[in-house]
Amino acid sequence: MNRILIAPLALAVAVLSIPAHATSPEELDIRARQMMKDSFKDHGIAKTYRMLQLDFQQACSQAKPPSADVMKQIEAEQMKTIKWPADGKYFGDWKEGEKIAISGRGLTWTDKAGAENGGGCYNCHQLSHHEISYGTIGPSLLEYGKVRGNSDEIVKYTWGKLWNAKAYNACSNMPRNGDAGILTEDQIRHLMAYLFDPASPVNKR
Amino acid sequence: MANPMRIRASAKDGVTEVRVLMSHVMETGQRKDASGALIPAHFITELTAKHNDKVVLSAQFGPSVSTNPYLAFKFKGGAKGDKVTVGWTDNKGESRADEVQIS
Amino acid sequence: MRNALKPIAIVAALVMSHGTAVAQSTADDIAKYREMIADGNPSELFEMEGEELWKTPRGPMKATLEKCDLGMGPGVVKGASARMPRFFKDTGRVQDLESRLLTCMQTLQGIDPKLVIDGKFNSGERKTMAALVAYVVTHSKGDKVRVDMTNPQMKELYALGERAFYYRTGPMDFSCATCHGEDGKRIRLQDLPNLTKHEGAAAGWGSWPAYRVSNSQFWTMQHRLNDCFRQQRTAEPIYASDVTIALSVYMAAKANGGEVMTPGLKR
Incomplete structure (x- = not known):
């Protein structure tokens, strides 16, 4: 028995000893985190505290997503951050929503504090029939309301997704518009109308 | 003083091709800066190209031409070693002329 | 515009x-x-200016950069940027083109690197830097990206660069990988190279620095990375800081063997 165990151990030692001073992955993780603090400086509203990661951001910072269990745990935590409309009013004005969807402004060091941010939706999503300048990082949302209807379930899901996309997919590329204070509750109402209103160019040809 | 142009001129089968890259802001006079103030117009108005001392091209430029304009044209004649001179004047009265030998 | x-x-x-x-x-x-x-890439105008600056005595020491060693020996410009970033024995660290030029400006000319590091793009010594970069990278056009990944310091920076690439942070939870981690994606109409693969990295790394038609500016790689982080909504990366070198090593290593198309021509 002993002999069988010793052989692979000896092999492992030999492999590890080849790069004499190579840094371990854990050490590199620590150094990388230090680098992400030391290499940046404050500029306007973009302060260095932005370089500190939230737990879920750290968990989603590898080429591969974390385990299904970790994902579920993150999603459950993020779900708690969603603020549902107190008055039960989910919809605003789709025309305002379109402006928010088109604007990608806000929160960079060239933006001013207190300025109204855009949603940047078109950076990643196709939305309406007439706006051809759309990105493809996220799925097409063309005819969003027309295809999905307006059941309570889909309306609630969409509000939640807009407020904090990480509640539904822990490592989603989509920002937490409501939770991170990118958009106001009213702006999210306008985006809801843009997605669901039959008169909105998202649904009306 | 204005920055130099990059001029290339090459002769082949009795035709000389000239390619000119000019360094100029080409402000239209319709743009605004960060504070909302109008940026004054500043653009090339006239351009002349000469083969030795003979004018082979004269052009009027306007504010619709891009920053750092690029111009390519051909003329009949020209031989290796001949001079090609390109000169421009802008709306502020500034000017620049550069010269190359045909290759 | x-x-x-x-x-x-x-x-x-x-x-x-x-x-x-x-x-x-x-x-x-x-x-x-x-x-x-x-055919009329205006980066040539910057290249001309850079060549002039390379040969002009400047700084407190009134010296030119003609003895600057970019890794191929003093004064050798041809093919130099295709092999960067690289490890330099005299400074004991890996340097990209711009941090190496800072070393040359300091040691040969006596110019304080802070003038560039704390400067603003398109003005002062950073503008000088952009012209010098245009001059140097033009002399690697058509070469192949050839960074030495057998060097242990390069390997370490690659590992750090990879971690930086996937580092999600800031109010929008973005990392470099958010936009540059998949094939065939766009922001608006802008195609995004997948920098995690050779093809995309070769296209991206191989075509910057570049002249940008939309604003008539010549952008160095430091400038390009700076704007990527701006759009990521992070704090501002310090000019020539470790993260910028690490990411450059990561991209260059992925691009290794690809064609150098610098100076590029961009939107």
């Missing part, structure tokens, strides 16, 4: 009549437009 308006207007007109086959034709039209103006 206005330079880009014309081709876009053409694109928009096409779109009206052709409907859905739009994305591909748009990309094709942009490629055609690039081809059309490639």
